[in-house]
Amino acid sequence: MTSRLEGETLQISMGPQHPSTHGVFRxxxxxxxxxxxxxxxxxxxxxxxxxxxxxxxxxxxxxxxTDRLDYFCSMTNNWAYALSVEKLAGIDVPERAEYLRVIxxxxxxxxxxxxxxxxxxxxxGAWGTPLMYAFREREKILDxxxxxxxxxxxxxxxxxxxxxxxxxxxxxxxxKKIVAEFPRFLDExxxxxxxxxxxxxxxxxxxxxxxxxxxxxxxxxPMLRASGVNYDIRKVDGYGIYPRFKFRVPLGDHGDCYxxxxxxxxxxxxxxxxxxxxxxxIPAGPVINPKVKIRSFRPPAGEAYxxxxxxxxxxxxxxxxxxxxxxxxxRVRPPSFVNLTILEDLCLGHTVADVMVILGSIDIVLGEVDx
Amino acid sequence: xxxTLEEIKARTExxxxxxxxxxxxxxSPSGQRSLLIDNEHAVAVAEFLRDDPQLRxxxxxxxxxxxxxxxVVKTKVKVKKMVNEVEKEVEEPREESxxxxxxxxxxxxxxxxxxxxxxIRLRTADRAGNVHLPSxxxxxxxxEFQEREIFDLxxxxxxxxxxxxxxxxxxxxxxxxxxxxxxxxxxYEYEPTPHDEVSxxxxxxxxxLQ
Numbered sequence: 001m002t003s004r005l006e007g008e009t010l011q012i013s014m015g016p017q018h019p020s021t022h023g024v025f026r027x028x029x030x031x032x033x034x035x036x037x038x039x040x041x042x043x044x045x046x047x048x049x050x051x052x053x054x055x056x057x058x059x060x061x062x063x064x065x066t067d068r069l070d071y072f073c074s075m076t077n078n079w080a081y082a083l084s085v086e087k088l089a090g091i092d093v094p095e096r097a098e099y100l101r102v103i104x105x106x107x108x109x110x111x112x113x114x115x116x117x118x119x120x121x122x123x124x125g126a127w128g129t130p131l132m133y134a135f136r137e138r139e140k141i142l143d144x145x146x147x148x149x150x151x152x153x154x155x156x157x158x159x160x161x162x163x164x165x166x167x168x169x170x171x172x173x174x175x176k177k178i179v180a181e182f183p184r185f186l187d188e189x190x191x192x193x194x195x196x197x198x199x200x201x202x203x204x205x206x207x208x209x210x211x212x213x214x215x216x217x218x219x220x221x222p223m224l225r226a227s228g229v230n231y232d233i234r235k236v237d238g239y240g241i242y243p244r245f246k247f248r249v250p251l252g253d254h255g256d257c258y259x260x261x262x263x264x265x266x267x268x269x270x271x272x273x274x275x276x277x278x279x280x281x282i283p284a285g286p287v288i289n290p291k292v293k294i295r296s297f298r299p300p301a302g303e304a305y306x307x308x309x310x311x312x313x314x315x316x317x318x319x320x321x322x323x324x325x326x327x328x329x330x331r332v333r334p335p336s337f338v339n340l341t342i343l344e345d346l347c348l349g350h351t352v353a354d355v356m357v358i359l360g361s362i363d364i365v366l367g368e369v370d371x
Numbered sequence: 372x373x374x375t376l377e378e379i380k381a382r383t384e385x386x387x388x389x390x391x392x393x394x395x396x397x398x399s400p401s402g403q404r405s406l407l408i409d410n411e412h413a414v415a416v417a418e419f420l421r422d423d424p425q426l427r428x429x430x431x432x433x434x435x436x437x438x439x440x441x442x443v444v445k446t447k448v449k450v451k452k453m454v455n456e457v458e459k460e461v462e463e464p465r466e467e468s469x470x471x472x473x474x475x476x477x478x479x480x481x482x483x484x485x486x487x488x489x490x491i492r493l494r495t496a497d498r499a500g501n502v503h504l505p506s507x508x509x510x511x512x513x514x515e516f517q518e519r520e521i522f523d524l525x526x527x528x529x530x531x532x533x534x535x536x537x538x539x540x541x542x543x544x545x546x547x548x549x550x551x552x553x554x555x556x557x558x559y560e561y562e563p564t565p566h567d568e569v570s571x572x573x574x575x576x577x578x579x580l581q
Contacts, residue, residue: 087400087401090399213512215482216513218430218432305488316478318435333478338513338517370539
């Protein structure tokens with residue numbers, strides 16, 4: 001008897017309601033047995049035309065809406081938008097606000113990477129425990145955000161020319177305490193995951209991304225550096241006050257899922273190296289440039305593109321002003337949308353179970369992918 | 372340090388035969404000027420920018436569309452006219468209409484040399500019929516989804532794109548929502564139903580009775 005299934009491919013639709021797509025994301029996958037032969041991502045389930053809404057709102061009016069892009073990292077979204085408008089209008093930022101921005105961006109990086117590690121492990125079948133450990137740490141940082149801005153996730157904290165308000169009493173001390181305790185959690189997490197045999201088997205050699213393809217496809221952030229390309233916008237552009245801090249840029253060798261995962265673990269430690277001096281050196285002073293007009297703010301006509309190293313990669317805002325109160329063009333360059341370009345290349349030839357791990361290691365948030 | 376845009380323009384025009392490049396000024400404090408490239412030579416120019424050993428703009432970060440509507444420029448022209456049988460010089464308003472166009476903007480950086488951005492722009496002939504631009508996906512893979520997004524939201528056709536489909540809107544959607552003259556539908560949920568056919572038949576029937 002011959003197998004009638006031989007040579008037949010199976011079409012399956014993974015998502016939009018699939019627990020490991022981290023949101024409403026769909027992949028149309030063709031399978032030969034268990035091996036992926038074709039994969040087409042389908043977007044747009046969360047599309048609300050953020051950019052059109054941005055063009056119909058005032059400059060400041062878009063600030064709270066940037067929180068909803070990558071809803072894990074509202075602080076870095078705020079910073080990227082504020083940075084672009086500051087470029088567009090030529091605004092200076094006071095010293096204390098620059099320190100606060102760096103501190104908040106690195107705290108955001110901590111909680112983003114930690115929750116990504118938790119999600120990735122739960123995708124791999126370590127259901128519950130690692131994710132809860134990760135969320136326990138994330139919760140501490142969210143509490144800090146809440147006491148500073150009033151909201152845990154939708155912070156809406158930065159303004160053009162600075163930050164919305166100063167830190168409440170004792171905030172810096174509690175931040176210092178969390179930063180000081182963080183390495184203990186990291187060591188524990190390291191022991192739990194990094195040399196875990198199942199994790200190694202599931203991630204090593206899976207979804208290899210070559211450096212050339214990564215550069216051509218515009219991959220940014222930890223994913224690019226996992227392929228061994230040394231490109232960190234904090235170092236390259238030196239925006240804000242990053243040149244004052246000493247930190248290393250971790251690089252991977254193989255560009256596989258394991259390297260992408262380890263990039264996050266290593267970047268956590270580098271973020272702590274930035275946070276410690278920043279929290280110690282932060283000067284007193286105003287947190288917002290008093291010359292900036294808040295009501296009917298009109299930047300001069302022209303255009304500007306500003307970008308920062310968000311936890312997921314390069315987050316950029318491209319703004320065109322016609323001299324009015326609304327931007328003529330408001331464009332978000334989302335890192336996780338562009339990072340998905342090579343999803344099919346990574347998945348071809350791997351099993352359908354590996355697709356989960358590969359997608360998890362890219363680190364997407366659908367609020368930003370679909371906008 | 373990167374070369375100035377003038378030097379890049381001169382070297383590119385020398386290297387790519389027949390390329391016509393225009394410098395676009397930027398009045399914003401950001402000072403990010405850009406290069407407008409003619410559509411015929413866009414791919415060759417992009418390849419030159421990517422491969423030139425001094426520039427090595429190997430990383431295309433941001434690709435986006437911009438919609439510029441038709442504009443009417445009002446000027447006053449002095450004309451000699453007979454006013455009350457005396458020849459006088461009179462100012463007459465003139466209206467000159469400039470056609471609108473769609474624009475694709477590419478922000479290029481160099482990972483090899485860690486410099487940038489060099490901003491290049493491509494423009495369509497108009498906004499209605501002739502909205503074709505060459506695709507730069509063959510040069511920069513990162514343009515693949517972003518050009519699809521521009522096609523989806525602005526309606527620019529990128530010739531040579533490997534997979535030009537709608538990406539964020541659904542396939543059956545007809546208009547281009549990011550265009551400045553886009554009108555939202557009154558009813559987002561509208562779908563033709565059998566009921567429409569019935570009411571259409573009833574309307575025709577009533578019309579035939581009269």
